[in-house]
């Protein structure tokens with residue numbers, strides 16, 4: 001049975017009891033408004049761990065735009081029902097003052113990998129993510145943490161954080177779940193108009209074509225320029241970036257011997273969509 005727990009004081013004894021019997025504990029951190037992408041993380045957690053906790057917390061510290069925070073969809077009841085349907089053991093839904101009590105002054109800041117791309121476009125975002133993720137790992141005492149590759153840079157930030165701080169948790173990066181037209185699933189997709197939704201898959205198809213061209217020997221710059229043109233021509237208002245980067249450090253890379261990743265952010269219908277693929 002799925003339990004909803006809202007305080008660390010209630011969560012801790014339960015997790016300690018699980019661990020006392022040798023159970024491996026997985027955590028899937030989310031901000032709610034769940035879709036198939038989140039559920040796939042929970043299912044993977046269930047396949048690998050005896051117990052799975054999904055956290056739902058819309059973290060104010062990672063929103064650099066107050067309007068985005070206000071508009072962020074909140075669908076707690078439906079989320080809990082979905083998580084129960086995949087057999088999650090606990091849904092942990094703390095209030096903001098449970099996570100950031102009066103007087104909270106600590107920030108976890110990961111250098112390097114958190115600075116370019118999303119870090120440059122959304123100042124303070126990754127400090128907010130790193131701080132809350134560190135707290136959620138401490139609160140849940142989980143052994144394994146499940147994150148989607150859709151937020152590739154976030155995944156690299158979390159991997160770095162865990163390595164640098166010797167946190168006793170293993171991070172599992174899971175494949176992006178896509179709609180039939182290739183659009184990466186995201187809680188923000190519901191804000192697209194029907195017209196926007198009809199063309200949103202072009203972001204993925206343009207990235208895929210560019211990656212194929214680069215692998216076939218075309219110049220990186222040219223392939224990226226063509227991808228940006230396709231995205232604009234489809235009706236996106238703005239392409240914030242399409243970049244080819246070292247998959248781990250997120251620094252510019254033309255070293256074909258190391259894994260590289262093409263990452264993009266673009267605006268459609270006033271909604272900021274991000275995506276990335278291996279090259």
Ligand code: PAF
Pocket residue numbers: 029030031057059062129132133151154
């Ligand atoms: O990816 C998200 O939903 C959030 O950034 C996370 C990891 C739950 C932290 O608030």
